Amino acid sequence: MDRSAIVHENFLKRVAQADLPAGRSPAGPLSHDDAALIYRSGCLTRALDRKSRAMQAAGQGFYTIGSSGHEGMAAVAAALMPTDMAFLHYRDAAFQIHRSTQVPGQSIAWDMLLSFACSSEDPIAGGRHKVLGSKSLTIPPQTSTIASHLPKAVGAAYSLGLARRHPPEHRALPDDAIIMCSFGDASANHSTAQGAFNAAQWTSYQSLPLPLLFVCEDNGIGISTKTPKGWIGATFSNRPGLKYFSCDGLDMFDTHRAALEAADYVRTRRKPAFLHMRTIRLYGHAGADMPTTYMSREEVEAEEANDPLLHSVRLLAEAGIMAPACALEIYEETNARVERVATEAVTRPRLKTAEEVMASLIPPPRSCRPTNGPTAEARAAAFGGEIKALEQPQIMSRLINWALTDAMLEHGEIVLMGEDVGRKGGVYGVTQKLVTRFGRSRVIDTLLDEQSILGLGIGIAHNGFLPIPEIQFLAYLHNAEDQLRGEAATLPFFSNGQYTNPMVVRIAGLGYQKGFGGHFHNDNSVAVLRDIPGLILACPSNGADAAMMLRECVRLAREEQRLVVFLEPIALYSMRDLHEAGDGGWMTPYPEPSERIGFGEVGQHGDGTDVAIVTFGNGAYLSRQAQKRLEAEGIATRVIDIRWLSPLPEDAILETVSDCRKVLIVDETRRTGGLAEALIALLTERTDLPHARLSAEDSFIATGPAYAATMPSTDGIVAAARKLAKGTA
Secondary structure, three states: OOHHHHHHHHHHHHHHOOOOOOOOOOOOOOOHHHHHHHHHHHHHHHHHHHHHHHHHHOOOOOOOOOOOOOOOHHHHHHOOOOOOEEEOOOOOHHHHHHHHOOOOOOOHHHHHHHHHOOEOOOOOOOOOOOOOOEOOOOEOOOOOOOOOOHHHHHHHHHHHHHHHHOOOOOOOOOOOOOEEEEEEOOHHHOHHHHHHHHHHHHHHHOOOOOOEEEEEEEOOEEOOEEOOOOHHHHHHOOEOOEEEEEEEOOOHHHHHHHHHHHHHHHHHHOOOEEEEEEOOOOOOOOOOOOHHHOOOHHHHHHHHHOOHHHHHHHHHHHOOOOOHHHHHHHHHHHHHHHHHHHHHHOOOOEOOOHHHHHOOOOOOOOOOOOOOOOOHHHHHHHHHHHHHHOOOOEOHHHHHHHHHHHHHHHOOOEEEEEOOOOOOOOOOOOOOOHHHHHOOOOEEEOOOOHHHHHHHHHHHHOOOOEEEEEEOOHHHHOOOHHHHHHHHOHHHHHOOOOOOOOEEEEEEEEOOOOOOOOOOOOEOOOHHHHOOOOOEEEOOOOHHHHHHHHHHHHHHHHHHOOEEEEEEEHHHOOOOOOOOOOOOOOOEOOOOOOOOOOOOOOEEEOOOOOEEEEEOHHHHHHHHHHHHHHHHOOOOEEEEEOOEEEOOOHHHHHHHHOOOOEEEEEEEEEOOOOHHHHHHHHHHHHOOOOEEEEEEOOOOOOOOOOOOOOOOOHHHHHHHHHHHHOOOO
16 A cells, blocks of 8 residues: 555554644644644645546646645744745745635645646646745745755845845735745755855854745655764754744644744844744655655554654643544545546646747846936946947957946946955956945845855845846856756746846856966857756857847846846956957957847858858857957858857857858867857758868866867968868868
């Protein structure tokens, strides 16, 4: 017999016989009505878990990680306000069920059964996954099993104090809100979670407001690996800057008491707290999991005998709230109701086509207040003496700085964050003076942790801000890529566009740095970014393009709620000359603030038709050098700077090469997984043009004289184009 059936039969039998587990007497501020309602939420949680397993067995449901054993989360929900944003552990159906009782107009059983059935009418994910989440209940959907939602919970908590100082146009949370995030004891050990705890403590230690409640649901096991007894209490009970609370999650009165105390501490002190909640896990990890394969039968049965619903029946009886017979009647009525509702839910339509599945990859646009840009007076005050230099040719890094200045003047909801972006002005000086111009609350020096930097950005976006986080070097992104892939990019997908993560992530990257680096500071791998559905990847090659593209990236994030990565070629930050020393050929004046390069708009230099060189970033610089030499040899060329690396502007690229005889792709990323693979596929599938590629080798980048040995060079481009033009490629 399935363990869920065994637990169900045991409940019926033991309640009927008043054979209830022993425990402490009910104590605390929980009212009789609230206690009865919490029990009802627990019964619905249990009934839905059992039904999800039956639906899966019948081919009507598709995901069965349940919440049985964690019904105590209903008592946590009762201790919070429905406007407190909650990032939930996947076992927290009881929390969402109980919160639905605090907000009028909910049909929680119907909604959750639609989710189990993967119906397109599921109000949160639209049939894309069985997720907890609800816009009306202030619960963004989560799919994480490794607590990767904790960094953005830290960011969301930070946004509450920030919004008091700089209220954004699209503010979502009230002043008195707190943030709650929950997770399991096994996930607490994950590096992502540990980074979030550390970031919260680091912030709290500096007396910065961070109203965040961590809730650890300690059931003592992660799939099959047991958590050492006492480990969570030992490691979290005495952390600086993080107040520790604990409770017995099997006891609704004790859980509610502790959750109230913890929430009151967080709400009044504006500091983070950690609620350690003892729970059990019933039925094993998921529907296909057999707990007796890694636990003894005696251990499994001991857990089942400690069923929190049995404890709730005892507590309600001892408190004089409800007799066991009444509790049993509620339990049976709830099961019957779920059966009736499920019969209809499984008939509702499901997604069928790729178009239907992908419809929520791109978030919907949002209405924003119109703006005419910063006033002349505001610009003069911000730029100071630099205002006179705007019309003179400048290096790329300076033009990016000025573009950021104009954007922050125009949009008060923009917040920059990253390691060294404030006082130091960035590793390469790109953000110099911004902290002086806009203050430390809008230009934030973060701790050294890329997961926390991106989490801060994702979190404050939940409260209406437009974050521009900086990752110092492209190679450092790989420590935290899942914050973009698993959190930011999936949010509109799994919420049917109801929740979004508009942001512009600035990353300094690519190769060709002569005297600095090796593989950490010269990294030419962008495959991980191009592989994220819905993410826009932009890469300028010169200062004017950088300023105009950055403005478009801000527009895309602000108005279209897009997740954008702005990849800045480090080697071109300070590039001045193009063909010879002193020619100033790679410097440009600062474009007027109203000028933008539209999303998908490519650049073209020259109109030769012998060879079109399709490239980007450093490749555009090198190809321009090669172009002069090729023209001298009588090979008429044009250089196409594609600018937008993902999604590729395919039609624009094809249009610019359509009248050319041949195409050379110059790709500074690696041969395997690099951009050239997609460009070759495009040319092969949609044109008859002869083409070739020149890519970087599948290698890390060296420091010293060989810094560019593995990547395309001017000489290499000339040779490849010559060979292609003469028909010997």
